[in-house]
Amino acid sequence: MSARVLVAEDDTKQAEVIRRYLEGEGHTALVVHDGRAALDEVRRHRPDLLILDVMMPVVDGLDVCRILRRESDVPVLMLTARSTEEDLLLGLDLGADDYLTKPYSPRELMARTRTLLRRTRASAAAPDDPVxxxxxxxxxxxxxxxxxxxxxxxxxxxxxxxxxxxxxxxxxxxxxxxxxxxxxxxxxxxxxxxxxxxxxxxxxxxxxxxxxxxxxxxxxxxxxxxxxxxxxx
CATH class of the missing domain: 1.10.10.10 (Winged helix-like DNA-binding domain superfamily/Winged helix DNA-binding domain)
Structure with missing residues (x-):
């Protein structure tokens, strides 16, 4: 099933690679290159998934995640060149659903994307479970x-x-x-x-x-x- 995926990545070459892979799997991909644009597009289009680079101009990815978690439950897959455990835990603590360290394989990124989308859809399609x-x-x-x-x-x-x-x-x-x-x-x-x-x-x-x-x-x-x-x- 296709999904609307927002890609927030300031590296235009990497963003284009991600867009092509997403569209190759049947998804609709929208690309932005700074954190402010990412916030605006999430609010405007309500994507099914946000692929979010940490190091971006205007508003960085960590601040984007912090702001979004006050107003949205959109799944967030973070991309970062930072690989320390502290950076990873900070991203998760701010509400990221998954975390992928650069350099990464586009195939692994697509596998993570499929997993997050399946998890979200399973939750949305679940029967009326008792509280x-x-x-x-x-x-x-x-x-x-x-x-x-x-x-x-x-x-x-x-x-x-x-x-x-x-x-x-x-x-x-x-x-x-x-x-x-x-x-x-x-x-x-x-x-x-x-x-x-x-x-x-x-x-x-x-x-x-x-x-x-x-x-x-x-x-x-x-x-x-x-x-x-x-x-x-």
């Missing part, structure tokens, strides 16, 4: 909404995927590797520290006292589990 309730926590996997004691919680896509995975099997202890496999596949660029970042951020959002978690518990030497919070009361 998952664990204590005062409520999670709607179809509308991708989280509430704690009736208060709406804003989550990045990565945070939501981790929380939804654990909410589907409360009290189960997940290793970091299992959570990575359930939420991001076997992406070699993403480390187990990614899960720690998501859990830390989720605790700030749902826990009464983030440093003394009662919902997202650490099982030392193993990983994490989600409980109804009753043992911490």
């Amino acid at each position: 998952l309730r664990i204590g005062a926590l409520a999670l709607d996997p179809v509308r991708r909404i989280v509430e704690i004691e009736g208060r709406l919680v804003t989550c990045t896509p990565g945070e939501f995927d981790v929380l939804a995975t654990m909410a589907a099997e409360p009290e189960r202890v997940f290793t970091r590797r299992q959570l990575l496999a359930r939420t991001r596949g076997t992406d070699r660029y993403i480390t187990e520290r990614t899960i720690d970042v998501h859990v830390l951020n989720l605790r700030k959002k749902i826990e009464p006292v983030p440093r003394q978690p009662v919902y997202l518990r650490t099982v030392f030497g193993v990983g994490y589990c989600l409980t109804d919070g009753s043992r911490g009361r």
Whole structure:
């Protein structure tokens, strides 16, 4: 199934290569070359996917992602020449759904694109699943909404995927590797520290006292589990 894909890449040659590959797979590709134009086009056309270069003029990719996550849930695939773990975690923390380090193979980029589009469409086409309730926590996997004691919680896509995975099997202890496999596949660029970042951020959002978690518990030497919070009361 074809999709509308926005490519934000200031390198015109790379942008043209991406456009050709996308159109070769039947997608409609729109190309812009700076962050401000990327923001404008997302707001105007609501693409199915944004392929976003980090190093861009006017507004860089990290700021684009930060701004978009306050107003849109468009899937974001980041492209960057930065390869340190800190850069990767920052991009994910800002709400990117995937992260590809330059230089990359266009075929790998298309594989990542297919994965993100499948994930988004599966979520949109899912049946009316019941809301998952664990204590005062409520999670709607179809509308991708989280509430704690009736208060709406804003989550990045990565945070939501981790929380939804654990909410589907409360009290189960997940290793970091299992959570990575359930939420991001076997992406070699993403480390187990990614899960720690998501859990830390989720605790700030749902826990009464983030440093003394009662919902997202650490099982030392193993990983994490989600409980109804009753043992911490």
